[in-house]
Amino acid sequence: MRIMSPGACVLILGMSLMLPSGMVQGQTINHKLEPYLKSGELPAVAAAVVERGTITEFGAVGTRKLGADIPVTIYDKFHLGSDTKAMTATIAGMMIEEGKLKWDSTLGDVFPELKDSMGKDVEKVTLEQLLSHTSGMRADDANFMELLKNSFDVDGDLNELRYWIVKESVKLPLVAKSGDAWAYNNRGYTIAGAMIEKVSGKPWDELIVERIFEPFQLTTAGLGCQSSLGKIDAPLGHVKQKDGSIKSYMAGPNADNHPVLGPAGIAHLSILDLATWAGWNAGNGMRAPCNIVSPQMVEKIHSPVFTIKSDKPHRPGTPPDGQYAHGWGWVSVDWAPYPLLYHGGSNGKNLAQVWIDKKKDIAIVIMTNISNPKADATLREIAKELYEDATAGY
Structure with missing residues (x-):
């Protein structure tokens, strides 16, 4: 394994996102997120913005279970889905x-x-x-x-x-x-x-815990359903039924994908821990932890391999048209001046999106505990608002 020089790591250690337990930097954006609960029919949503290695904004609003008064927090574990693929890569x-x-x-x-x-x-x-x-x-x-x-x-x-x-x-x-x-x-x-x-x-x-969760100090990260059996100790996944009603899923065999699919996407973690991971990628692996892979390897993992062109709408949590790399894709949107590094993840009951502007070293992460086309579009709307606010001074 190639390791960056100790001097390089010490130089940028102060910008690391790995914060002591209970210490959160940045400002809350709950007021920005609240309107999307109703417009997107979301039980809950969490989001964070990372600029040059620092979490500048974060928030979590809504409830762990629709119809129940169990507010989510920024420490709640949301399901990552196929965004786990970047970790496998x-x-x-x-x-x-x-x-x-x-x-x-x-x-x-x-x-x-x-x-x-x-x-x-x-x-x-x-x-x-x-x-x-x-x-x-x-x-x-x-x-x-x-x-x-x-x-x-x-x-x-x-x-x-x-x-x-x-x-x-x-x-x-x-x-x-x-x-x-x-x-x-x-x-x-x-x-x-x-x-x-x-x-x-x-x-x-074992490897993802040893090689990703622990070095990045992703203390909320785990595998499988984000809630525990018999408990609503995390946001439950939700599905909109054919009759328009929304059903929540307690932990159990139908709450997540088969664990054998781990490398394809069964991780969960908090919005702050996802921000840590996304911010490290936004900085091309140049921030601590410095002994993961070389910046050249991060660049290779992010490098496009194939151009996707489809005449069918993409399913929530799967890549839209653009270019696909290795657990990451490059997507063009009308609110960014050039393609952004992106990936979405869903197990059919939860949804996560990671948006990265590598040129400006900005990452935006958004997670919700429901998955359908409307939720997918709503998370994109949130990404647009947060991106435009973050880049307003550029």
Whole structure:
């Protein structure tokens, strides 16, 4: 692993977002967020703005459960969904800098014991293609849903279940030539996580805690449903039913995705901890913690691989048209002068968005405990207001 010089880290340590427990900098923006609860039909929403490594604005309004008077706070854990993918890509970057993987490491390289069972050209699929959704492998189709269902009957830890997913998935023929087409693919991220597990000798679930949560001091971060069984100790996920009513989900088997999908998106954390992670990315990894990956690796992770063009509306939590990198995308919006680094995340009941202007070193993070197109559009409206306010002096 390449490590920045100690002097560089000390020079910028004062700008680190990792604050002692209970100490929060910046000013509240609850008054900005309140109107969006009604207009967006959101049970709760939290947001924060990070400028050049400092949280300048933050807020959390609404309730943990619609219809109940349980106010959210800035320390409440919201579900991150597919924004977890950027963390998985960063762990992959660590494996690359440690010499355990390469961007062009193939499934055949990492799983030679499965070569004989692999479909045509599957052994040539690379780590980078899996992380950029350009592998050509079958995506989140009926087969993958069946595998997730059947994996409950497989004995072993989550890493062993992921290996079983790999074994079953590599038998399938590619649906497109690797590198030639883009398809959002949670199967691919699950397989990339299995590659990381194979070369590191540790489960992905242990690695994300050891390599991301702890170094960044993301004290609220965890995996799976953000609330505890039998408790409303975090914002519950919500779904708008066909009849227009909104249903909340207590912790349980239907409150989150299958834990085997960890590398694709089952993390949760507070808005302040998400701001810490986003601010570090906005600064290209030049702020503490300094021993994660090199700034060059952060730049590579952020670098576009494929241009997305679709004639269908994107589902909340999936990338819109633009360019896709590795767990990140580049999106053009009418309220920014150039494309912004972006990713959205959702497990169907929660929604998170991360917007980053790397030129100005500004990050905006927004999370809510409901997911649907209206909520997605509302979070974009919040991002626009916060971005325009943050850049008004430029």
